Amino acid sequence: MEKMNTNNTIIQIRDALSRVNQKVNLIGFVREFSFPRKSLGTDYVSTLKIVDESYRENELSVQIFTRKAEDLPMPRSHKDFIILYKVKITEFNGRLYAVFNKIFSSYALFDEKSCIDFNPYQASSGFHLLGPDMGFVRRMGHSCSKFPFSGGMDEYLLSLKDIKSDKPYFDLVCKVLHVEEVTSNVWMLFVWDGNDTPPLSLDTNLNDEEQNPLPLHIEQFLLPSDILCTFPCVGTVLRVMTDKAHEKFGLNFNGIGKWVRFRNMTCEVHFGSWKGLLTSSSRVRYLPENHDTVLECIRNFNQRGMGEEGRFPSWSSPPYLAVIDYENVPFATMMDLLTQPEVGGTVKCIVRVLAVCPPQAKDFCNQPVGSDQYRMRLTLEDPTARLHATLCGDDWVKFFGDCFSVDVLTTKMNKLLGVPGKEDSDSLRSPPWIKCCINVNSVGYHICGTRLVDDDVEY
Known part of the structure; x- marks a missing residue:
């Protein structure tokens, strides 16, 4: 038979x-919570x-049903703490936890300010x-700022530079920059965390680039510039999708702009890009900015520096596969180019060429030398973003050289795209890093002053 604590006071x-x-x-202080999701019932x-x-x-687990x-x-x-009235202590599989019943239980959440006048910032109906x-x-x-805080065990903790698609679950300490509803009830x-995710091999069919181009980003549409401009220009911004059970995620999550630890998340590869996934069992911890793991992220980022070398x-x-004419121009990441407000100027970058369009060497080998018909769209990638840049006219000739046989150009294009041996649409490609110059103007991005290096050239 159920019993109630005899004096009705907090224990x-x-x-x-x-x-x-x-x-x-x-x-108690709330150290961790899962995201709202549908139960097996209603x-x-x-x-x-x-x-x-x-x-x-x-830590005592408390299951809340509403x-x-x-x-x-x-x-x-x-720092927030919660009062829970009339929760039932239950044992299951040898573990003890508390259960909040929507009919007779009640709760209230307090922070440092709301506890002064005993006015919770969130409470269930009927709480008194x-x-x-x-x-x-x-x-x-009084204990909010002093109570010992644990960020959790390090056993499953990874940084973005260490993520792997074959690791079933892991924890990630990161800063949440933005949350967006990408489709109805699906959130991103x-x-x-200041690190670069590892570059991935691609299995995209090169000949399919015209009809099904490699996507530039995981989200269907690029974020508005006013949001994108708030993102760091160094380090990967990982896109993380919520589970279909988290239909109300963005309406309730209060972590934007905060350092958090996501627990029990996973990731997958999406057209050569990393995509994080929150599952129905994922949880989150808010972290103080002076937490050891947060300080380590900030320290590592500061050591990397914000200058030219920090943007590599x-x-x-x-050695890189290409050399440039303009070493004295500023260095930029792809995110620098996407977010810079001014138009005009030339920068140098270190990128990988993931795809070209048109994809066939024969499309260029019937043109007269110096022809304006030499026009190619390159899909460029660095750890911060992808974008399309054009290579045309004299810059195209400078880039590939003036030898226009199909075999020679095919070899150069395959090398640029990381195709192993003979081109095979089913093989994995690992494009090499190249240094290139990009001219930015009102029309877009244009590769200039760059040439591929032959195998027998010292550089």
């Missing part, structure tokens, strides 16, 4: 664990992990703070 988590099948009142569910003075090292997703608690900060519990709220408010997060892709190293 410590450690004491609550001895009251299996009883309803108890608890208060409710929405989220899981919180809470701690208090009696239960610092471990009729609507917006009724689930959504913490705003690592009991007079004797005001002292608990006051003490928790844009996250960053981490995975690239000379």
